[in-house]
Amino acid sequence: MDFLNNLGLGFEAALSLNNLTFCFIGVLVGTAIGILPGLGPLATIAMLLPLTYSLEPVTGLIMISGIYYGAQYGGSTTAILVNLPGESSSVVSCLDGHQMARKGRAGAALAIAALGSFFAGTIATMLIAAFSPILAEVAFLFGPVEYFAMMVLGLTAATLLAHGSFIKGVAMVLTGLILGLVGADVNSGTYRFTFGSFSLTEGIEFVAVAMGLFAFTDIVTNIRGDQAREVTTPSLRNLWLNRREATEAAFPVIRGTAIGSVLGLLPGGGAMISSFASYAIEKRLAKRPQEFGHGAIAGLAGPEAANNAGAQTSFIPMLTLGIPSNGVMALMIGALMVHNIAPGPYVMVSNPEVFWGLIASMWIGNAMLVILNLPLIPLWVRLIQVHYWILYPIILTVCCVGLFSIENSLLPIYFAAGFTLVGCLFWRFRAEAAPLLLGFILGPLMEEHFRRALLLSNGDLAIFYQSPLSIVMLSIAAVMCLVIVLPQIRRGRSVAFTEDA
Amino acid sequence: MSFRLNNMADVEAGLFFTLFGGLTAGLSLQYQMGTIAAMGPGMFPLILGVILTILGLVILAKGVMAGGERTRSLPPRVVLLITLSLMAFAVLVLSVGLVAAVPAQVFIALWASDHFTLKRAIALSIGLLLFCCLVFIYFLGIAVPMIAV
Incomplete structure (x- = not known):
């Protein structure tokens, strides 16, 4: 059994004391930060990324992914206790989770969230282990034409499913692609857009872009909303589910896992979309839909499982194809490239311990979260009450030291300061910044494949519709672009997103 | 007219993307273009810059004609x-x-x-x-x- 051998190799890597420690630190920090409202997983990962550069590649990735799924858990805790989504994917958990808490079932709500997420995480981890090698086989057949088509499709879909206006999203992707081209051109060695500065020859530091656009812009937009919060403190005696609650939660969790696993695979999918979809489905299937919004267990259990499953399976396209489906995955790709690992199907062959170690660590990290979260709830409750004015100076300093430590240079800090201004501008005219980051990461790759494809065809653009795979992918992308222009769908989309406003 | 266009999100976004796209296209002209088969370093940025400029103009036109959302103000x-x-x-x-x-x-x-x-x-x-x-x-x-x- 190849599958078991591989997982064995993974567990061997993940269970080393060093990796276990960093996995633990990752989930702990991730949970803590996910709990703090106003600091999402993207900003958190950007903030802590430079500090993982000195670690072994597999250790660094284990820690970063720990932060990611830790943040999912933490976000639901805040959603349930304070009715404030700690981050966007737990918006739905507010609806019924907080109502349960107000009825005195906060402990049960937290337990459902934790156990549901653990179940979803376990299944999703197995899916990753089972399907990644198959997808990687397909990816080996890809030439430059197919790669280019896939990137177009991935970026289109990611923009379509993201927040906000589609056309502005596309413009943001293009802006990101252009920014990604700064530096030496791979083919000719010409320095492009460096304005004579030597420090720009390797391109703009992507952590500086991410911190400026996410961490620092978030701070600017959050400062005014700083006020004390009212927290429902759960008593720990109430932590356990009674039998009725357990049976009511079981099927929604299973359905949520299935929905999340599928949606997580799609570009632009992942945690948030999965939780919305699962809530809608549970509401439709419920025997007593009037309970939804008043503490329905299915309305918490389904989305919680779905968002965790979606968060996990969104690793599959990143690990096998090297295509990020959302902002967090774009950061993961950046982290891989810092360690000189080119993301794509070759990772599994060239660095099997990285690949399988990461997957095994996901399951271990999920188990840690259950053990960690339930007893630590009193501590987390205290953490929610921390004022924002204490937090944001800490974030700023940690980020600055991190930016400096990347290559012991001050330049990334100045760049981050510049991108903060740009990020505020984007926020002002309502352009979502995540598509820019995807474009920024994919820019150089996309150019390379585009140029190579046309070199192969001797300049004949027809090559893009001669390969069947490429036709399919480009047509899907084109259909998506057309469909979004139709007003009916545009309206449906805005309804889906106003719910979390 | 200018009173109505003030603080419109799409107008400002359109202007930004048009300028940024135009700037990119303009700057990429200084690099070698090459041919479609053997592209020089200037070709890909030029293509991106031109597309972005067009998109920016579309967004701008949409903002001017349809109005749309206002900007979010930041202190x-x-x-x-x-x-x-x-x-x-x-x-x-x-x-x-x-x-x-x-x-x-x-x-x-x-x-x-x-x-x-x-x-x-x-x-x-x-x-x-x-x-x-x-x-x-x-x-x-x-x-x-x-x-x-």
């Missing part, structure tokens, strides 16, 4: 102070060291908040300095000087 003071706090850290960290960079950053950044008091700023600075010393310098071994000489 300029907060934007400037947070940016300034980053610059202050960068300027001071290697010339004077963390002992000056961290308090400077904390003071400037906290000034942007309604909750600013001198006592809070001092307490936060001291706490953060201890944290940096322990975690970054001692534990992670980052070459950031406490006191630069």
